[in-house]
Amino acid sequence: MSDIRNSNPGGEDYEPQISASGTDAVGLAAGGSAAPLPTEDKSYSQGQLVARRFFRHRGAITSMIVLGLLVVVAFTSIGVGPIPGWWPKDYTLQYDKIGDGAPTWEYPFGQDTGGKDYFALVMRGTQFSLIIAFSVGIVSTIVGTVVGALAGFYRGWVESVLMRVTDVFIIIPLLAVAAVLGRMAGDSGIWGLALVLGLVTWTSLARLVRGEVLSLRERDFVLAARAVGTGAWRIITRHVLPSAVGVIIVSATLSISSAILLETSLSYLGFGVQPPDTSLGTLIHDYQAAFSTRPWLFWWPGIMILTIALCVNFIGDGLRDAFDPRQNRTKD
Amino acid sequence: MTTLDISTPGPASATGDAVLSFEGLDVTFKTEFGDVHAVKGIDLEVRPGEVVALVGESGSGKSVTSMTALGLLPRNARVGGTVRVGDKVVGALDGKALRDMRGNDVAMVFQEPMTALNPVLTIGDQLTEGLQLHGIAYGKQAMARAADLLAMVGIPEPERRLKQYPHELSGGQRQRVVIAMAIACDPKVIIADEPTTALDVTVQAEILDLLRSLKDKLNTGILLITHNMGVVADMADRVAVMLKGDLVETGTADQVLNHPRHEYTKRLLAAVPHLGAGPGQFGDVAAVTATPDDLPALDLSNLVIEYRRVGKPTFRAVDDVSLSVAQGEIVGLVGESGSGKSTIAKCALGLIPAASGSVSILGSDFRRMKGKDLKALRRRIGVVFQDPASSLNPRLPIGDVIAEPLVVHQEGDDKSRRRRVLELLDAVELPRNAYNRYPHELSGGQRQRVSIARALTLDPELLVADEPTSALDVSVQANVLKMFTALQERYKFACLFVSHDLAVIDLLAHRVVVLQNGRIVEQGPREEVLHHPREEYTQRLIAAAPVPEPLEQRRRREARHALLAQLGDEVTELHVEDDYERPYPTRDEGGNASGLGGFMADGGS
Numbered sequence: 001m002s003d004i005r006n007s008n009p010g011g012e013d014y015e016p017q018i019s020a021s022g023t024d025a026v027g028l029a030a031g032g033s034a035a036p037l038p039t040e041d042k043s044y045s046q047g048q049l050v051a052r053r054f055f056r057h058r059g060a061i062t063s064m065i066v067l068g069l070l071v072v073v074a075f076t077s078i079g080v081g082p083i084p085g086w087w088p089k090d091y092t093l094q095y096d097k098i099g100d101g102a103p104t105w106e107y108p109f110g111q112d113t114g115g116k117d118y119f120a121l122v123m124r125g126t127q128f129s130l131i132i133a134f135s136v137g138i139v140s141t142i143v144g145t146v147v148g149a150l151a152g153f154y155r156g157w158v159e160s161v162l163m164r165v166t167d168v169f170i171i172i173p174l175l176a177v178a179a180v181l182g183r184m185a186g187d188s189g190i191w192g193l194a195l196v197l198g199l200v201t202w203t204s205l206a207r208l209v210r211g212e213v214l215s216l217r218e219r220d221f222v223l224a225a226r227a228v229g230t231g232a233w234r235i236i237t238r239h240v241l242p243s244a245v246g247v248i249i250v251s252a253t254l255s256i257s258s259a260i261l262l263e264t265s266l267s268y269l270g271f272g273v274q275p276p277d278t279s280l281g282t283l284i285h286d287y288q289a290a291f292s293t294r295p296w297l298f299w300w301p302g303i304m305i306l307t308i309a310l311c312v313n314f315i316g317d318g319l320r321d322a323f324d325p326r327q328n329r330t331k332d
Numbered sequence: 333m334t335t336l337d338i339s340t341p342g343p344a345s346a347t348g349d350a351v352l353s354f355e356g357l358d359v360t361f362k363t364e365f366g367d368v369h370a371v372k373g374i375d376l377e378v379r380p381g382e383v384v385a386l387v388g389e390s391g392s393g394k395s396v397t398s399m400t401a402l403g404l405l406p407r408n409a410r411v412g413g414t415v416r417v418g419d420k421v422v423g424a425l426d427g428k429a430l431r432d433m434r435g436n437d438v439a440m441v442f443q444e445p446m447t448a449l450n451p452v453l454t455i456g457d458q459l460t461e462g463l464q465l466h467g468i469a470y471g472k473q474a475m476a477r478a479a480d481l482l483a484m485v486g487i488p489e490p491e492r493r494l495k496q497y498p499h500e501l502s503g504g505q506r507q508r509v510v511i512a513m514a515i516a517c518d519p520k521v522i523i524a525d526e527p528t529t530a531l532d533v534t535v536q537a538e539i540l541d542l543l544r545s546l547k548d549k550l551n552t553g554i555l556l557i558t559h560n561m562g563v564v565a566d567m568a569d570r571v572a573v574m575l576k577g578d579l580v581e582t583g584t585a586d587q588v589l590n591h592p593r594h595e596y597t598k599r600l601l602a603a604v605p606h607l608g609a610g611p612g613q614f615g616d617v618a619a620v621t622a623t624p625d626d627l628p629a630l631d632l633s634n635l636v637i638e639y640r641r642v643g644k645p646t647f648r649a650v651d652d653v654s655l656s657v658a659q660g661e662i663v664g665l666v667g668e669s670g671s672g673k674s675t676i677a678k679c680a681l682g683l684i685p686a687a688s689g690s691v692s693i694l695g696s697d698f699r700r701m702k703g704k705d706l707k708a709l710r711r712r713i714g715v716v717f718q719d720p721a722s723s724l725n726p727r728l729p730i731g732d733v734i735a736e737p738l739v740v741h742q743e744g745d746d747k748s749r750r751r752r753v754l755e756l757l758d759a760v761e762l763p764r765n766a767y768n769r770y771p772h773e774l775s776g777g778q779r780q781r782v783s784i785a786r787a788l789t790l791d792p793e794l795l796v797a798d799e800p801t802s803a804l805d806v807s808v809q810a811n812v813l814k815m816f817t818a819l820q821e822r823y824k825f826a827c828l829f830v831s832h833d834l835a836v837i838d839l840l841a842h843r844v845v846v847l848q849n850g851r852i853v854e855q856g857p858r859e860e861v862l863h864h865p866r867e868e869y870t871q872r873l874i875a876a877a878p879v880p881e882p883l884e885q886r887r888r889r890e891a892r893h894a895l896l897a898q899l900g901d902e903v904t905e906l907h908v909e910d911d912y913e914r915p916y917p918t919r920d921e922g923g924n925a926s927g928l929g930g931f932m933a934d935g936g937s
Contacts, residue, residue, distance in 0.1 A: 046727055053364070219723075220718075220719060220722045220723035221725045221726075223717065224715055224786070227681045227683060227713065228710060228715075228736065229706070229707040229710035229711065229737075229741065230740045231740075243726065
């Protein structure tokens, strides 16, 4: 949340003299019917108001906690790279099978056909899915915001070129282009795949941001900034984008959940994460035939996908309500 | 016209029981930040044929009060007390009875006719909707009746208008349509919520004439909600003044406007600029000291501004306008909406290009400048826009907003900028602790002060003010104007002051330029243009501006009607035919229009 809050402009020495404020406020009120400033010295910025509303949204907060726990468990249990985790078993090793591999105390998620520990595998898959989802969210948000802001602010030929490029990206079936590019980027591993997916999913955000910027650039405070002689870059970064941050953040959150689903579909089709590594989609793909005989092989990755996507969607919902309180004003 | 002696309490035509009454009305809103007590137990009634003006500043609860009469408050509102429309108690009605009451017994005229009408339905559809819902007329009959209604409110060619859409009508005609919709089911009382605020003065005068003849001829009670004291003086029989949810004073228009008893009413009236009183109402502006040899602060010559439109011919918004503002001089740019005054202001700021002609600021021409020179020139111009809510970046604290021009022009360091901002906060009479506040925490007037402070940050030689006080309440406007004159005396900037409010121009400007349809109609010193106008258009404009004094306003109204007659124009009024049949809704239960039996005698006169 810190990125949407206004940073304190000048550090500590910017603190104004509050001591004389009380009398000043009274003097002002006496001068007319203008209401005095709020007497308490707490000052809410727009960002703080949004945060306040967000933290009242129970669904979003629960989802935030669940997602947080999931992230912590996924990364600490089997460890990341060279750092070992607290879970004793390795996802690459095959162990002796207990019965048909159904969940036991030893193997809480069960074992796969070859005897691998399914908990470790699912955690590894969750790690990958989360990494891909968040990288895609970040990449597509940056690209979409830049494209949308430039197109909306400059209009004219800049807008024509950028929006036609956007149209081209939109008309190519997302899954097809992601599959082809993902295959090509497959060699560079998970980060290459994440980058490629980010580069094909920014289009809807670009259009949203452009629309927002189109209306913001006509607002009086932008006109006032231009009249003072403010340059285009400063207007975009300081006056226009901060006001569009609601749209951007909400859209970014939702793009994260769609990225998870996109990665799942790609891996399911065999174009995503390649063996020996695994992702939730790959796991489902590998064990789709086992659905009736060894259902846990299907359910655990399925539940993980569902949980992550639901949590992210709930958080997005909470953010949207927080940014646009008019939607549920009568709630009491 | 009905003779109406406003000095007696209650007009002669106001007879019978109240058609609308509030008894101990109390409204509380539940919000995120706790309860808001919007209306605190008020008593008020409107009798047939009477105009009661509910006056107050924004947030005083006047609109909330009126909405309770229609049962149209949002769900987070809790209403206490009794609201009676005719003999029905609004709070006791269920959904269907409420819907029956709306339109039949009480109707509403909204502030902004463009948004009050549905843009995708024809005028005919919208007019007949109410008639059909209330079972007064159907099909062709309803259309015929709708045409009658349009004719009544003075819209020419009503049959053709029925097939048109709202955007094809002018603002004044739209408001007439809204009034026609309001009277379609012959309500006992009409609630007019700021019915003329969005309209130009000449149109406002016509709409007020129409409303006045409406209550005379149909004997309808009108609850007029307004902040404009001139409108009150022109229309009201009785006046109720609201302050923060309380009624502080009620009485006849004469009592309240000429002999106010409550402190707040007195202050409110003192804050209204009075057309014809000239400068000095809120402090003096500095006299112009520049000689004709000095460079003018702003010089427009033969300026033409055009808007290119796709698929349509180019629109010429400003046509061959020449005017100049000397250093230290305030020039008032007056005109109705669409006259091109804001376009000229934006062009003077270099925000829109001129198609031809020249714009020069202190001798340097905007059109020949680029990059650094242009930026340097912009230093010397400040700007204040109309709407304080949208002219401040909601994401920046006030200190940053005011310091922004310094940062853009890379002047000074953090410390000197901070000093300058605090100095300006003092100059515009804002407390220094506003420094770290955000725009949404300030009131409208305070925000406009911030706007003015920002405009003055770089000590500009020229200030362009586009309707800087139009969005403010009168008492706030008075304070801002006072501060403005004081600042002008101190900093001696030249100013292009755009406004539609002649009274504000009258107390500020050294010279006045009157615009109509992108052309200059008249320009000259203030006394000449505003007090002895030569052009017909200026005369109409001045005659239509209401003053906040009932007797004087009546004189002015009659003078205006005489002027219109002399110019060969008709005075707007409701055209009621002798065979006008009052509609009797077939599904009306209980309450009917029988209490208004005496209307025909009135209507025929």
